[in-house]
Amino acid sequence: MSRQPWPFLICAGCAVLLAAIFALCFGALHVSVSTVVHALFLPGGNLDEVAIRSLRVPRVILAAIVGAALAGSGALLQGITRNPLGSPDLFGLLSGTECGVVVVLYVFGSHSELIATLAGIAGGALALVLVFAIAQLSRQSHSVVAVAIAGFSVGILVDGITGILIKWRETQYESLNRWAEGSIGGRDPEITRAIVPVVLLALAVGMFCARQLNVVNLGDEVAIGLGLRTRRLRLITFGAVLALTACSVTAAGPIAFIGLIAPHVARAFTGPDYRFVIPGAALVGSAALILADLCSRTILAGVFDELPIAALTSAIGAPALLFILRRQIRTS
Amino acid sequence: MKRAFGWIVLLLLSACLLSLFLGEYRMAPAMVVRAIFSHSAPRADRFITTSVRIPRILIGVLTGFSFGVSGVMLQSLLRNPLADPGLLGVNDGAGLLVTLFLVYFPAASGWLLPAVAFAGAMLAIAALLALTSKFAFQPLSVLLNGIALSLGFYSLTKIVKTVGDWQRVQSAIDWLQGNLTGVSWPQLQILLPWFIPGLAAALVTAKLLDIHELSDDSAIGLGARLGRERVVVLSIVAVLSGSAISVTGPVYFVGFLSGNLAQRLVIGSKRETILLAGFIGATMVVLADLLARLLIAPRELRLFFLINLVGAPALAWLLISQNRIAKLAAARARAHGGK
Numbered sequence: 001m002s003r004q005p006w007p008f009l010i011c012a013g014c015a016v017l018l019a020a021i022f023a024l025c026f027g028a029l030h031v032s033v034s035t036v037v038h039a040l041f042l043p044g045g046n047l048d049e050v051a052i053r054s055l056r057v058p059r060v061i062l063a064a065i066v067g068a069a070l071a072g073s074g075a076l077l078q079g080i081t082r083n084p085l086g087s088p089d090l091f092g093l094l095s096g097t098e099c100g101v102v103v104v105l106y107v108f109g110s111h112s113e114l115i116a117t118l119a120g121i122a123g124g125a126l127a128l129v130l131v132f133a134i135a136q137l138s139r140q141s142h143s144v145v146a147v148a149i150a151g152f153s154v155g156i157l158v159d160g161i162t163g164i165l166i167k168w169r170e171t172q173y174e175s176l177n178r179w180a181e182g183s184i185g186g187r188d189p190e191i192t193r194a195i196v197p198v199v200l201l202a203l204a205v206g207m208f209c210a211r212q213l214n215v216v217n218l219g220d221e222v223a224i225g226l227g228l229r230t231r232r233l234r235l236i237t238f239g240a241v242l243a244l245t246a247c248s249v250t251a252a253g254p255i256a257f258i259g260l261i262a263p264h265v266a267r268a269f270t271g272p273d274y275r276f277v278i279p280g281a282a283l284v285g286s287a288a289l290i291l292a293d294l295c296s297r298t299i300l301a302g303v304f305d306e307l308p309i310a311a312l313t314s315a316i317g318a319p320a321l322l323f324i325l326r327r328q329i330r331t332s
Numbered sequence: 333m334k335r336a337f338g339w340i341v342l343l344l345l346s347a348c349l350l351s352l353f354l355g356e357y358r359m360a361p362a363m364v365v366r367a368i369f370s371h372s373a374p375r376a377d378r379f380i381t382t383s384v385r386i387p388r389i390l391i392g393v394l395t396g397f398s399f400g401v402s403g404v405m406l407q408s409l410l411r412n413p414l415a416d417p418g419l420l421g422v423n424d425g426a427g428l429l430v431t432l433f434l435v436y437f438p439a440a441s442g443w444l445l446p447a448v449a450f451a452g453a454m455l456a457i458a459a460l461l462a463l464t465s466k467f468a469f470q471p472l473s474v475l476l477n478g479i480a481l482s483l484g485f486y487s488l489t490k491i492v493k494t495v496g497d498w499q500r501v502q503s504a505i506d507w508l509q510g511n512l513t514g515v516s517w518p519q520l521q522i523l524l525p526w527f528i529p530g531l532a533a534a535l536v537t538a539k540l541l542d543i544h545e546l547s548d549d550s551a552i553g554l555g556a557r558l559g560r561e562r563v564v565v566l567s568i569v570a571v572l573s574g575s576a577i578s579v580t581g582p583v584y585f586v587g588f589l590s591g592n593l594a595q596r597l598v599i600g601s602k603r604e605t606i607l608l609a610g611f612i613g614a615t616m617v618v619l620a621d622l623l624a625r626l627l628i629a630p631r632e633l634r635l636f637f638l639i640n641l642v643g644a645p646a647l648a649w650l651l652i653s654q655n656r657i658a659k660l661a662a663a664r665a666r667a668h669g670g671k
Contacts, residue, residue, distance in 0.1 A: 157644035311490035318484030
């Protein structure tokens with residue numbers, strides 16, 4: 001495939017916009033594009049416009065930002081570990097973050113989203129350390145599949161703890177259950193406002209590292225020979241990854257597979273240059289999550305409950321993972 | 333060898349007795365015994381022991397046995413110590429079909445459930461083989477493919493649960509929680525006609541596995557008809573784990589843990605390993621179920637979370653000691669060669 005990063009980025013940007021317009025128009029109530037434009041740019045207006053402004057717009061923004069955060073975190077992980085299976089979910093990061101958030105919000109009963117996010121970062125960092133310790137001890141830290149299995153086992157372990165905690169504090173079960181399944185419906189707009197700057201900042205940090213990630217992908221020896229400080233780069237990148245994952249989990253619960261697949265989709269068009277892969281992945285992730293959310297709202301309009309978005313993303317993501325595995329084994 | 337059997341059976345018996353005597357509903361041991369054997373005991377006591385605890389223990393034993401046996405069979409057939417019906421997607425394949433069945437054919441009888449679960453298990457096994465056969469069944473890759481398959485089946489199940497009619501979904505959720513809450517004699521009756529033939533067939537075919545475990549070439553040289561025998565063994569696995577799933581819902585790691593333990597404890601014929609793994613699996617499920625009932629009583633945990641807490645570190649440990657796995661396989665091959 002010919003590599004044309006700029007046209008791809010522009011197309012992906014347009015796709016995000018289109019997806020957002022679709023998502024604003026359709027739902028339990030279908031409205032025309034002109035109503036949406038009115039709602040967005042003119043104050044006041046009729047009931048439809050107010051509903052769109054206060055209900056759908058925050059939701060679409062949340063979907064876009066969570067998608068970008070997950071995809072960006074996946075792209076950075078794949079870059080720094082040189083592992084095509086790198087993603088918050090397969091590396092146990094999503095589970096660790098979720099566990100941290102659950103502990104703070106539901107065991108200690110804190111109501112602060114900030115503390116929850118920090119706990120999420122701590123949980124995610126712990127999970128990452130465990131995963132890489134296991135991979136290192138097995139002397140297979142360069143084996144693509146072994147790291148993923150290490151991540152899987154850490155993820156399962158942490159999920160077990162989370163499950164027990166959730167069951168233990170059953171009083172808040174309903175709301176917690178909804179969040180823990182990965183869903184972006186009915187969230188407080190304050191959360192969106194809080195995470196947007198953090199996600200953008202972390203993505204910017206990632207972009208700042210992109211050139212060095214390119215060097216790392218030439219191999220450790222080359223990177224060190226070219227004078228790259230790999231340890232510092234690792235710290236910064238993992239910091240950005242943790243922040244991105246923690247923001248997305250606090251806002252929307254664990255949503256699987258966007259972080260794995262969006263970078264692969266982007267890379268297929270942009271080639272291996274991380275200066276393009278990172279923004280490309282973020283745009284693809286945004287568009288994908290907006291559309292997934294739209295599907296989960298509309299396929300089931302009128303049914304008592306919405307489909308948790310994570311179920312949708314994993315139904316699509318699992319076959320994609322199989323595909324990536326096949327290709328990976330064939331090339332190795 | 334004999335000693336290992338003795339200890340495990342003793343452990344299983346004590347786990348069963350503990351589950352019989354302990355619980356949220358407190359009864360003195362003497363009362364329990366009286367409730368079982370005497371008609372003059374209070375009705376509540378009689379109900380709790382004979383209709384709740386005893387069938388629940390028996391079902392725990394049978395399902396654990398099934399998981400353990402299918403774990404060993406998968407491990408030696410695929411020559412992969414990481415194999416487990418849950419991790420390879422068999423459980424979730426069965427779970428998907430059972431959920432579909434419960435949601436869309438609620439009128440059909442419970443007797444059909446194990447058959448449906450069996451079909452789902454076969455579906456998952458076929459998919460896994462189709463995906464991995466080209467790559468010579470590399471242990472880690474097979475496992476990761478299985479994990480991806482099971483995630484896929486699981487999310488489809490979730491979608492079915494969201495799309496389906498609410499009340500029917502509720503019954504499916506009650507059924508497939510991954511624990512033994514609310515099982516009683518009817519479930520045991522459903523399970524038995526699958527368990528007994530399945531176990532018998534497993535013991536009969538155990539000899540085949542001794543040969544399959546060597547390598548494709550030696551197995552063919554010894555006269556094994558690889559393709560046909562693989563299908564037979566995998567169907568037995570599907571019968572055992574499928575029927576167990578249709579009662580417990582998806583449970584992971586039991587086959588993985590008990591298979592590996594049994595292989596370490598016994599260097600003998602496959603038949604003995606299979607039996608031992610069955611007993612270990614049964615002990616694990618009964619113990620985990622006891623803990624699930626007691627830890628946060630009066631509520632119940634999902635038993636598979638507890639098993640995961642043991643299984644996941646074990647998986648990580650096995651990954652770390654992969655070199656040792658290779659050595660173990662070599663030792664096993666030597667042991668067979670020397671016989």
